[in-house]
Amino acid sequence: xxEVEQDPGPLSVPEGAIVSLNCTYSNxxxxxxxxxxxxxxxGPELLMYTYSSGNKEDGRFTAQxxxxxxxxxxxxxxSQPSDSATYLCAMSDIGATNKLIFGTGTLLAVQP
Amino acid sequence: DGGIxxxxxxxxxxxxxNVTLSCEQNLNHDAMYWYRxxxxxxLRLIYYSQIVNDxxxxxxxxxxxxxxxxxxxxxxxxxxxxxxxxxxxxCASSLRPDAGTQYFGPxxxxxxx
Numbered sequence: 622x623x624e625v626e627q628d629p630g631p632l633s634v635p636e637g638a639i640v641s642l643n644c645t646y647s648n649x650x651x652x653x654x655x656x657x658x659x660x661x662x663x664g665p666e667l668l669m670y671t672y673s674s675g676n677k678e679d680g681r682f683t684a685q686x687x688x689x690x691x692x693x694x695x696x697x698x699x700s701q702p703s704d705s706a707t708y709l710c711a712m713s714d715i716g717a718t719n720k721l722i723f724g725t726g727t728l729l730a731v732q733p
Numbered sequence: 734d735g736g737i738x739x740x741x742x743x744x745x746x747x748x749x750x751n752v753t754l755s756c757e758q759n760l761n762h763d764a765m766y767w768y769r770x771x772x773x774x775x776l777r778l779i780y781y782s783q784i785v786n787d788x789x790x791x792x793x794x795x796x797x798x799x800x801x802x803x804x805x806x807x808x809x810x811x812x813x814x815x816x817x818x819x820x821x822x823x824c825a826s827s828l829r830p831d832a833g834t835q836y837f838g839p840x841x842x843x844x845x846x
Contacts, residue, residue: 625775627775629773653833655833655834657837662821662840662842663839663840664737664739664823664837664838664839664840665776665823665837666837667834667835667836667837670833670834672833709775709776711776713833719764719781719827719829719830719831719833719835720778720781720791721776721778721835723775723776724775725773725774725775726775
């Protein structure tokens with residue numbers, strides 16, 4: 622079993638829809654949770670960063686962490702065609718090495 | 734403009750050849766990282782460096798080498814011992830070794846001729 626599981630998609634939604642992207646993990650020591658957006662043939666761009674449990678909102682994006690269920694989510698409201706990309710979750714228990722464990726990414730397509 | 738630059742954007746390697754990928758950052762970050770990305774496998778850590786003149790192997794270091802002679806530079810050499818080098822290579826940095834967030838460069842795509 623992988624430490625981090627993420628549905629690869631593809632996920633296709635109409636413009637304006639609410640998108641829900643999810644990751645599950647097995648390591649209860651993970652404390653830091655990140656979502657990256659990656660456009661085709663580009664480097665990942667940090668979208669959201671959350672420490673421990675709870676919600677964090679930034680514009681149309683909301684990140685949720687449920688440590689009891691070992692489950693994290695990214696919600697995108699009013700999705701736009703420009704949101705079409707691969708979304709990667711990443712997490713870490715920090716310490717000295719800051720080793721991030723990545724999900725395999727979910728490919729999202731927002732149809733105009 | 735602060736950020737991470739990688740060069741070249743595309744790189745071609747012949748059999749038996751060593752090639753070096755460049756990574757430079759002007760963010761004054763202490764830690765730097767190299768990842769390899771393959772379809773369906775996510776990002777895998779090759780090497781990381783927490784401080785100048787020090788670096789550690791990641792999960793898939795075999796066939797790769799690095800150096801960290803300057804804070805802003807962390808080049809990766811793909812040696813001839815790496816039998817399956819075709820991949821997208823990503824360099825990242827973080828402010829401190831224990832900082833949660835890592836920031837990525839634009840990547841280098843390595844192809845084998």
